Amino acid sequence: MTQTMSQRGAVPVGYVSELGPVEARAVLYLRLWFSGAETQQQVWNDFASALGPHRGRSALHTLEELCQICAQHGRRPLMRHHVTCKCLGADEACFANFVAAAADGAREDAMLMATLIVRPDLALCIADLACDLGLALRQMAAVPRDSSIERPKTTTLH
Numbered sequence: 515m516t517q518t519m520s521q522r523g524a525v526p527v528g529y530v531s532e533l534g535p536v537e538a539r540a541v542l543y544l545r546l547w548f549s550g551a552e553t554q555q556q557v558w559n560d561f562a563s564a565l566g567p568h569r570g571r572s573a574l575h576t577l578e579e580l581c582q583i584c585a586q587h588g589r590r591p592l593m594r595h596h597v598t599c600k601c602l603g604a605d606e607a608c609f610a611n612f613v614a615a616a617a618d619g620a621r622e623d624a625m626l627m628a629t630l631i632v633r634p635d636l637a638l639c640i641a642d643l644a645c646d647l648g649l650a651l652r653q654m655a656a657v658p659r660d661s662s663i664e665r666p667k668t669t670t671l672h
Contacts, residue, residue, distance in 0.1 A: 524603045526595075526603060527607050528602040529601060530599075539654060540614070543577055545606075547577055553597065572650075573647065587632045589630070592605050593606075608631065621641060624641040
């Protein structure tokens with residue numbers, strides 16, 4: 515049985531626990547954003563708690579715009595695993611590395627990775643958004659995590 519390109523995007527390539535803090539957060543917030551209104555509220559709570567209301571709102575809008583462009587102008591649907599899944603899908607790994615490269619200032623690498631996600635004419639736009647998001651995620655990683663922030667309690671593997 516052959517897999518379609520979008521199915522290959524969900525193929526596990528590792529574990530979220532193997533990622534650095536920026537990459538792991540990029541995957542978590544990508545998953546949370548696309549999981550619905552309740553989990554989007556959780557994203558806001560996390561961002562506001564770690565970054566303050568002004569910076570948190572800015573980071574939230576950046577994530578929203580980045581996800582919206584990926585969904586509307588993606589080369590194909592961006593495949594994601596369930597929020598609590600420990601596996602890291604191929605598309606999620608690409609997204610995580612893209613955000614980290616952009617935040618690290620590797621602009622050309624980030625733009626190249628962006629072309630794997632969206633049309634080439636949008637690569638610069640989402641690379642800039644990924645840079646802003648990655649810097650916010652890096653700042654969040656430096657803030658001690660509030661153990662009172664609840665994560666979804668489901669144990670779905672995929």
